[in-house]
Amino acid sequence: MDGSAKRNRQPHINITLDLRLKGAPLFFAEKISRGLAQGITTFKLRVKSEGEACFPNICTPIAGMIDYFTLERGCTFIPSKSWQSNQLLAHSGILHPYSYNSLSSPTTYLNKVWKFTRSDHFEVVNGIIDSVRRTAVLPSGVAHGLELALNEVTDNILYHSLREANSPDAVGYVMVQYHKTNQRIAVAVFDLGQGIPSSLASGKMTFDSKESALEAAVRKGVGDGTGGGNGLWMMERIVSSSHGSFELTSDGARFACRHHSDCEKPKASVSSVSQIRDGTTLVDFQLHIDRPLDLVLALGAAHTNLWLEDHSVDATHIGSAAEALLVSVSDESRGCASRYEAQFFATMVGNLMEEAPGLCVLDFSGVETVSASFADELLVRLIRRFGIVSVIQRIAFRNLSSINAAIFNQCFEGRLPRNP
Numbered sequence: 001m002d003g004s005a006k007r008n009r010q011p012h013i014n015i016t017l018d019l020r021l022k023g024a025p026l027f028f029a030e031k032i033s034r035g036l037a038q039g040i041t042t043f044k045l046r047v048k049s050e051g052e053a054c055f056p057n058i059c060t061p062i063a064g065m066i067d068y069f070t071l072e073r074g075c076t077f078i079p080s081k082s083w084q085s086n087q088l089l090a091h092s093g094i095l096h097p098y099s100y101n102s103l104s105s106p107t108t109y110l111n112k113v114w115k116f117t118r119s120d121h122f123e124v125v126n127g128i129i130d131s132v133r134r135t136a137v138l139p140s141g142v143a144h145g146l147e148l149a150l151n152e153v154t155d156n157i158l159y160h161s162l163r164e165a166n167s168p169d170a171v172g173y174v175m176v177q178y179h180k181t182n183q184r185i186a187v188a189v190f191d192l193g194q195g196i197p198s199s200l201a202s203g204k205m206t207f208d209s210k211e212s213a214l215e216a217a218v219r220k221g222v223g224d225g226t227g228g229g230n231g232l233w234m235m236e237r238i239v240s241s242s243h244g245s246f247e248l249t250s251d252g253a254r255f256a257c258r259h260h261s262d263c264e265k266p267k268a269s270v271s272s273v274s275q276i277r278d279g280t281t282l283v284d285f286q287l288h289i290d291r292p293l294d295l296v297l298a299l300g301a302a303h304t305n306l307w308l309e310d311h312s313v314d315a316t317h318i319g320s321a322a323e324a325l326l327v328s329v330s331d332e333s334r335g336c337a338s339r340y341e342a343q344f345f346a347t348m349v350g351n352l353m354e355e356a357p358g359l360c361v362l363d364f365s366g367v368e369t370v371s372a373s374f375a376d377e378l379l380v381r382l383i384r385r386f387g388i389v390s391v392i393q394r395i396a397f398r399n400l401s402s403i404n405a406a407i408f409n410q411c412f413e414g415r416l417p418r419n420p
């Protein structure tokens with residue numbers, strides 16, 4: 001009998017999940033508790049329907065629980081055929097969350113649940129933000145706002161989820177999705193730590209209820225005393241300024257803030273919810289990406305945009321304004337062979353150009369040959385996004401080899417109507 005046949009014959013509990021339901025993580029947690037109470041540690045996972053959506057606020061807590069119960073309670077989770085044949089689920093990392101690996105970088109960090117600790121937190125968050133910048137067309141301020149909010153919320157897990165701040169044992173789970181149709185970025189960040197009320201209590205902050213503890217945690221300057229108490233406030237300000245929504249669910253309490261329509265002020269509400277387990281924190285937020293985000297207005301002060309700084313160079317020697325953007329094509333494009341990669345590269349360059357007016361230099365040094373399809377896609381995407389005049393005025397190609405120059409020229413000619 002092979003290993004999987006043996007596992008299938010073990011006493012097990014079937015769990016059929018409807019991943020479209022917000023209650024799926026709680027249903028899942030209850031099934032596991034019931035199994036453990038009966039001494040059963042094997043669970044077979046099924047999904048209710050084909051082509052299942054797999055949203056971050058549902059997948060991330062389930063992935064975190066599977067990881068926790070596997071490592072801490074010796075449970076085994078077996079995917080059924082329906083689960084294995086679902087492509088979204090098979091690559092989602094719900095059964096085995098992805099971990100950062102310096103030797104192999106995925107083509108995208110999106111649509112996957114990532115597990116992080118303090119040793120790879122930076123790489124995971126950076127990988128996610130980089131993937132968003134390459135995938136979604138973002139108006140000014142959005143990429144930076146997302147980066148700030150995601151950093152704050154994930155950093156909180158390292159600093160507050162366990163009693164010891166910045167413990168090497170603190171573990172978090174994060175998933176980010178780009179929803180093109182409704183123009184949103186959806187984020188969920190989860191941990192199975194002590195929960196917000198308990199962390200605040202450790203800082204001698206007492207509240208009438210867990211709900212009021214959550215409400216307070218979002219206020220400026222409120223925290224357990226190990227930090228400034230501003231991270232969740234920043235996240236709230238960024239999300240509200242983008243007319244997005246967020247929910248903070250911790251230790252059986254929920255604080256939610258929603259924009260029901262564009263003109264309305266966001267509506268905040270608190271409620272008590274059934275608990276997955278004592279403690280645990282889920283931060284679930286969505287940013288709109290169909291409008292610019294004014295971070296100075298949202299936060300009352302400018303925050304350094306490191307991505308922009310990393311690409312800014314003095315450009316007075318080329319007769320431009322004091323600063324220009326510089327993008328090294330060989331460093332920032334994963335190859336220059338395909339139309340597919342040109343899409344990502346053009347999206348990223350365009351997003352960078354949204355962040356600062358003025359010249360953007362694309363430096364082709366080190367790039368032997370671009371393919372005709374890469375050249376064509378890059379030009380067309382940039383012209384479609386900014387218009388031909390802006391492209392001529394704002395983008396400069398530098399260090400193009402003669403062969404690359406010829407390829408770009410040919411692409412452009414190919415797009416012109418033939419001479420009669």
Ligand SMILES: Nc1ncnc2c1ncn2[C@@H]1O[C@H](COP(=O)(O)OP(=O)(O)OP(=O)(O)O)[C@@H](O)[C@H]1O
Pocket residue numbers: 152156157159160161162191193194195196197199200217218222223224225226227228229230231232233281
């Ligand atoms: N994942 C979490 N687990 C437990 N407690 C949390 C978690 N996230 C936030 N908290 C609690 O909420 C408080 C407020 O968080 P917030 O990010 O606003 O401030 P801070 O982390 O204390 O300071 P700063 O983010 O300015 O460095 C924290 O001090 C902590 O008590």
Ligand SMILES: [Mg+2]
Pocket residue numbers: 152155156227229230231232
């Ligand atoms: Mg914080």
